[in-house]
Amino acid sequence: MVDQRAATDADSGDKVPRTERGRRTQRAILDAAAAEFGERGFHDASISGITRRAGVALGSFYTWFDSKDAVFRALVADMSNRVRDHVAPAIGAAPDQIAAERAGLLGFLEFARAHKEIYRIIDESEFVDPDSFRRHYATTADRIAARLRRAADRGEVIADAGEVHAWAIMGMNVFLGLRYGIWSAEEDPAAIADTIAAMLARGLARHD
């Protein structure tokens, strides 16, 4: 489903595969693009580098993507969707909203450790494709704000939980992912998630 969703993204500008084989090829190209852009950066990356890594012919690449810019744009949307899909089940299964935010952070730390290239790619999109950069963070923040507002309606979080809290949570997660997912991976992700969940539950001030 991830493949299809990325491919059907109205903004990605590429084509929708109609066959399983087409989906597999498009997936292979996006995975190869993640490795190529992640290792070499946008400017040094090449379509031939991507097709070589994917083991597909140049013609296959152009069946699905028009250009290096187009595959980069599709890759940012794909990574954005993959993070969302990776964390969604644990968020959905959590018993309350603090547990859900804990699960979101834990899932993101795991994803960042397994896909370290995500930082370089999303961060480089600020310069290579500013619309993709903005869409990624605006969409992610909207999703967090929406779930906080639903939790407020259920009485699980404060009544005014919304956009500002969503941007704060997204920023925390991105920087904790940089520090404990990319820079080092020695710390226990569950302990980090516990620390942040406690802060979201009770704050940082000492009350006793």
Added chain:
Amino acid sequence: MVDQRAATDADSGDKVPRTERGRRTQRAILDAAAAEFGERGFHDASISGITRRAGVALGSFYTWFDSKDAVFRALVADMSNRVRDHVAPAIGAAPDQIAAERAGLLGFLEFARAHKEIYRIIDESEFVDPDSFRRHYATTADRIAARLRRAADRGEVIADAGEVHAWAIMGMNVFLGLRYGIWSAEEDPAAIADTIAAMLARGLARHD
């Protein structure tokens, strides 16, 4: 003092001005570099663009900086120091640590609105000069963690306040600055700082 501190940074690789005139020239070059790199990005920026904006001769530039890389590196350290110096008085004057973190965010939002180029420059340093990028965030997080530990010693925040909370606070501030400092400047910074201070004081969970 900011000029001198930036210039004496052991890592910046440039020279320390001994006269007021030298300090003013170096300051003019750094301000011009902020405008040039902020508008054009590192690759399209040029030393002649910087000297033209600064109104100084090329020879003056080379008195203080060896290269485009050197002035970019010095600029990242300078911006890092200027943010610190901008927020430090309000943080120091705050009656308790939650008020201090509120003041830190408020000061940062003001700084980001007044110096929008800071995002492009710090963000681009990840690619142009990764050591500067890492030093900026590691130093900032260390500073926040140190003040949280002092507040924990005073009994104002939870006893285990430290590095994880510091990275969370830094990430919140960076993303709130992006959203409410760079993308739009319509929202009231004091209201945003109040919202986050309440979250740091009592958490996001509803307790009543």
